[in-house]
Amino acid sequence: MIAINIHELTKDYFVGFWRKRRVRALDQLSLTVNEGEIFGFLGPNGAGKTTTLKLLMRLIYPTSGHAEILGKPFDDVAMHAHIGYLPENPYFYDYLTAEEFLAYSGRLFGLSSTRVKSKIDELLQVVDLKDARRLQLRKFSKGMLQRAGIAQALINDPEIIFLDEPMSGLDPIGRREIRDLILGLKREGKTVFFSTHILPDVETLCDRVAIIYKGKLLGCGSLTELLVGDSSAIEMVVSQFNYELQTALRLIATDQNVAGNMLRLTLPDQAALFNALDAVRAHGGQVVHVHPLKESFEDYFVKLFANESISKAP
Numbered sequence: 001m002i003a004i005n006i007h008e009l010t011k012d013y014f015v016g017f018w019r020k021r022r023v024r025a026l027d028q029l030s031l032t033v034n035e036g037e038i039f040g041f042l043g044p045n046g047a048g049k050t051t052t053l054k055l056l057m058r059l060i061y062p063t064s065g066h067a068e069i070l071g072k073p074f075d076d077v078a079m080h081a082h083i084g085y086l087p088e089n090p091y092f093y094d095y096l097t098a099e100e101f102l103a104y105s106g107r108l109f110g111l112s113s114t115r116v117k118s119k120i121d122e123l124l125q126v127v128d129l130k131d132a133r134r135l136q137l138r139k140f141s142k143g144m145l146q147r148a149g150i151a152q153a154l155i156n157d158p159e160i161i162f163l164d165e166p167m168s169g170l171d172p173i174g175r176r177e178i179r180d181l182i183l184g185l186k187r188e189g190k191t192v193f194f195s196t197h198i199l200p201d202v203e204t205l206c207d208r209v210a211i212i213y214k215g216k217l218l219g220c221g222s223l224t225e226l227l228v229g230d231s232s233a234i235e236m237v238v239s240q241f242n243y244e245l246q247t248a249l250r251l252i253a254t255d256q257n258v259a260g261n262m263l264r265l266t267l268p269d270q271a272a273l274f275n276a277l278d279a280v281r282a283h284g285g286q287v288v289h290v291h292p293l294k295e296s297f298e299d300y301f302v303k304l305f306a307n308e309s310i311s312k313a314p
């Protein structure tokens, strides 16, 4: 089942005062997100991520294009009761406590007061803020605020949760907490769509990712699909090799070097791997490891953006 279906969504902003200039923030974005997957929407600052999320939330209107969420047009009001949203820089009501904030959000969705009460208990547990339930939000750390924001996005028990940069500005522990929370949502069968400009976030978390740059989709798929390139090469490390084995392998490998008592080989393909294994067996060597040489996602990104401002880590 498809959770989100976006068709050629385009957004122009008009900027300037006297003479308005048209700026295309999103250019014919099309993509689909499957039900139950964690989908990463990745791109550098200014790529159009927040614009996309705001369009899907109907906070702003598209210049052209459309989308379906849960099989309904994205302007279907009833459908919006089944999705949750964490904005990029959520404005929190500083003087509300965590539980007051959640109670307020719950009532906006028309939940009964008993339902709100049980939901708050459940969500404070989920986001690990039980001890802070009576603390005012202005006393929260950035990580706690982000978790309170996620609890708010879950108050209506949504099927899809949209999170705009949920991990930016957090320290490594805070990021891990959000990551675990997102994985927990997936285990419950929810679909998570989140934007980020931080590479490791998508590498460790996402079933599929889309890469957006200057309003245009550059690629979409699982990380393994995106990381093609010359991926047939294989690295093998051998120990207990003698001179004869090394000589035999030199004819098979495209590259080899010795480090300590290990011989490291680069083999161009599977056929070369089998030949190398035969040679190792014949000469009594020991295989330490065999490992396909795939391009890393970071390499892929570096090529894609050459000089752009994408962070490797926050």
Ligand SMILES: Nc1ncnc2c1ncn2[C@@H]1O[C@H](COP(=O)(O)OP(=O)(O)O)[C@@H](O)[C@H]1O
Pocket: 013, 014, 015, 023, 024, 025, 043, 044, 045, 046, 047, 048, 049, 050, 051, 052
């Ligand atoms: N309200 C707005 N008015 C004019 N331009 C905007 C507005 N919001 C965003 N933009 C521009 O649209 C582009 C995409 O912005 P945004 O969607 O916020 O990117 P991201 O979330 O990926 O950092 C940027 O060039 C930004 O300056």
Ligand SMILES: [Mg+2]
Pocket: 049, 050, 051, 088, 164, 165
């Ligand atoms: Mg943004």
